[in-house]
Each structure stands twice: as structure tokens, then as C-alpha cells.
Amino acid sequence: MTRPLQAELQRGLGQLGLAPTEAQVQQLLDYLDLIQKWTKVYNLTAVRDPAEMLTHHLLDSLAVIAPLRRQIAELGLLSAESSALRLLDVGSGAGLPGAVIAICCPDITVHCVDTVAKKAAFIQQVAASLKLPNLRGIHARVENLTDKYQVVSSRAFASLVDFTTWSVGALAEQGIWMGMKGKNPVDEMAALPSSVSVFHVEQLAVPGLDAERCIVWMRRAELP
Numbered sequence: 001m002t003r004p005l006q007a008e009l010q011r012g013l014g015q016l017g018l019a020p021t022e023a024q025v026q027q028l029l030d031y032l033d034l035i036q037k038w039t040k041v042y043n044l045t046a047v048r049d050p051a052e053m054l055t056h057h058l059l060d061s062l063a064v065i066a067p068l069r070r071q072i073a074e075l076g077l078l079s080a081e082s083s084a085l086r087l088l089d090v091g092s093g094a095g096l097p098g099a100v101i102a103i104c105c106p107d108i109t110v111h112c113v114d115t116v117a118k119k120a121a122f123i124q125q126v127a128a129s130l131k132l133p134n135l136r137g138i139h140a141r142v143e144n145l146t147d148k149y150q151v152v153s154s155r156a157f158a159s160l161v162d163f164t165t166w167s168v169g170a171l172a173e174q175g176i177w178m179g180m181k182g183k184n185p186v187d188e189m190a191a192l193p194s195s196v197s198v199f200h201v202e203q204l205a206v207p208g209l210d211a212e213r214c215i216v217w218m219r220r221a222e223l224p
């Protein structure tokens with residue numbers, strides 16, 4: 001990782017109001033290095049340019065950290081009884097946003113599921129190399145998972161209907177879905193079944209990225 005990119009990351013973190021430790025910043029930089037190294041062999045992501053990887057992948061994923069922490073606090077998802085909050089990142093690919101969340105939030109247990117074995121193996125490699133005991137890669141279809149998670153996230157995965165339908169079996173009773181999207185996906189939200197309720201659409205500003213981004217927060221609809 002070159003010095004200008006490091007400076008750009010620090011600037012972006014500041015703009016997002018994040019203050020990770022020095023060790024976490026180093027883990028974020030090492031994570032980018034690992035993606036670049038593995039992408040040469042395993043084609044983990046279409047983005048190859050390091051500067052583009054920083055804005056389109058890393059900063060884009062970092063933009064959800066503060067909103068995620070806010071939702072967890074507001075909804076009381078991290079209660080005194082549960083020692084660690086569990087988050088499932090669906091169709092995680094190279095670990096976006098799952099690995100970034102695991103680095104920035106050591107108090108969250110993050111599982112990244114992907115149908116492609118080499119992608120799940122990459123996550124295991126990231127966990128080992130960066131010494132992240134809270135990160136795990138799972139090689140599976142999300143539809144087949146039965147363990148429960150308080151937060152189920154996805155980025156560049158599928159329509160909101162498919163995302164929620166395929167992952168509902170992994171959502172804890174009081175859990176929430178965090179769908180990362182570009183433009184406000186009005187049509188996708190309108191197509192959601194009555195069993196899913198959107199409780200907040202949150203606009204995001206990603207440093208260095210001139211594009212619309214939002215999070216669609218959803219949960220199970222309360223039955224009448």
C-alpha cells in the first residue's frame with residue numbers, strides 16, 4: 001500500500017467520523033493488500049486499480065460502520081445477556097462489507113457466506129493473516145443456513161426480495177436486514193412481500209465516490 005493511498009484512507013476515515021486504532025488501520029491496509037494479491041490468482045473482484053479499490057470497496061464498506069453501530073444501539077441488539085452480536089454477510093465475495101466490519105467492530109462476530117469455495121477460503125485466510133478471531137468464511141448457499149444472526153447484511157448481492165427471502169432462515173427473531181444499495185431502490189422495496197417491513201432508508205456519503213449509496217434497513221413485519 002503506497003503512502004498516498006494510506007493518506008487517502010485516513011482522510012476518508014475522518015470524513016466518516018471513524019476513529020479506528022492504529023492496529024485497525026493497519027489491518028484495513030493489510031486487507032487491501034491481501035485482496036490485491038489473491039485477485040491476481042483467484043479473480044476475487046473486477047476492481048483491480050488500488051485507488052479504485054480503496055474508494056469503491058473499502059471506503060464504501062466503511063461508510064456502513066457508524067450507521068450499523070447506531071442501529072445496534074437504538075434497537076438494543078447488543079444486550080448484556082448476549083456476549084457478542086452475530087452478523088451474517090450474504091454473498092460476501094472478497095469480504096465486503098463483512099471483513100471490514102470484523103476489523104472495525106471486534107465486538108461483532110462476523111460470518112461471511114458465499115457459494116464460491118475460493119471466496120470462503122479467502123475469508124478464512126484474512127481471518128488468519130490479520131488475526132481476527134471474530135471473522136469466519138462459510139462455503140454454502142445462504143438458503144441452507146439455519147444458525148441465527150441479529151444482523152444479516154448484503155452488498156451487490158441480489159434484489160431485496162431475493163436477499164430477504166433466501167436469508168430469512170438465518171435471521172434471529174428480533175433481527176434486522178442491512179441491504180446496501182446504490183440509488184434508493186423504490187421498485188425493489190415495492191416488490192417486497194408483506195412479511196418484510198422497511199423501517200429506514202439511510203442515505204450514505206462515501207468519501208471520494210460521486211455516486212448515490214443507501215442502506216435499506218428491514219425487519220420482519222409485525223403480524224396484525
Ligand SMILES: C[S@@+](CC[C@H](N)C(=O)[O-])C[C@H]1O[C@@H](n2cnc3c(N)ncnc32)[C@H](O)[C@@H]1O
Nearest residue numbers: 091092093096113114115116141142155156157
Ligand atoms: C456480486 S458479488 C458481491 C460480493 C461482495 N458482497 C461485494 O460487494 O463485492 C455476489 C456474491 O454472491 C455470491 N452468491 C450468489 N448466490 C449466493 C447464495 N445463494 N448464497 C451465498 N452466496 C451467494 C456469489 O458467489 C458472489 O460472490
